[in-house]
Amino acid sequence: MRPGVYEVEMGIPMRKFINETCGGLKAGKILKAVVPGGSSMPVLTAQEVEEVNLDYEAIASKGSLLGSGGMIVIDEDTCMVWALENLARFYSHESCGQCSPCREGTGWAYKVLKRMVHFDCTAEDIELVLDIGKKMAGKTICVLADSLAMPIASYIGKFRAEFESHVRKDCVRCQKRMEASH
Numbered sequence: 001m002r003p004g005v006y007e008v009e010m011g012i013p014m015r016k017f018i019n020e021t022c023g024g025l026k027a028g029k030i031l032k033a034v035v036p037g038g039s040s041m042p043v044l045t046a047q048e049v050e051e052v053n054l055d056y057e058a059i060a061s062k063g064s065l066l067g068s069g070g071m072i073v074i075d076e077d078t079c080m081v082w083a084l085e086n087l088a089r090f091y092s093h094e095s096c097g098q099c100s101p102c103r104e105g106t107g108w109a110y111k112v113l114k115r116m117v118h119f120d121c122t123a124e125d126i127e128l129v130l131d132i133g134k135k136m137a138g139k140t141i142c143v144l145a146d147s148l149a150m151p152i153a154s155y156i157g158k159f160r161a162e163f164e165s166h167v168r169k170d171c172v173r174c175q176k177r178m179e180a181s182h
Ligand code: SF4
Pocket: 094, 095, 096, 097, 098, 099, 100, 102, 103, 140, 141, 142, 143, 144, 145
């Protein structure tokens, strides 16, 4: 992959942009997901990436947004629970604290997701995080709360199996990462 700033013609296939313009994934790696327009945008699955072009309407048709155009390409080695926990940590840190749903919601979501990453969770925690996201969406002065609410809904909505693997404590990616950090 060649991370960088690219100017391309609007409407080219997203897969072509990733594979050709940006050099593709590391050899042998399989694409899992793409966040198309900055970290707050709803995530696209690999299948959706195959079907979508880089323009506003096409990405909106998959329930996401082109946003800032800041694209995050995620391969099979990344756990989506860990990825969402990273986002929750960032947005809870960035909350200015003025609105209760954002101040409490981003911090609460981060707290629960942090437990989930460490396999300290139940199936109810998946529903809890979804509920926290719903209660933040559209209820605050600025869009920071929505910036976490949208990833919460799409990561869990599209990759629920990975969240369930944390309930079963059998996510190999996170087991390996935790072993390596000890
Ligand atoms: S939504 Fe915006 S204004 Fe409200 S607490 Fe969060 S960062 Fe502050």
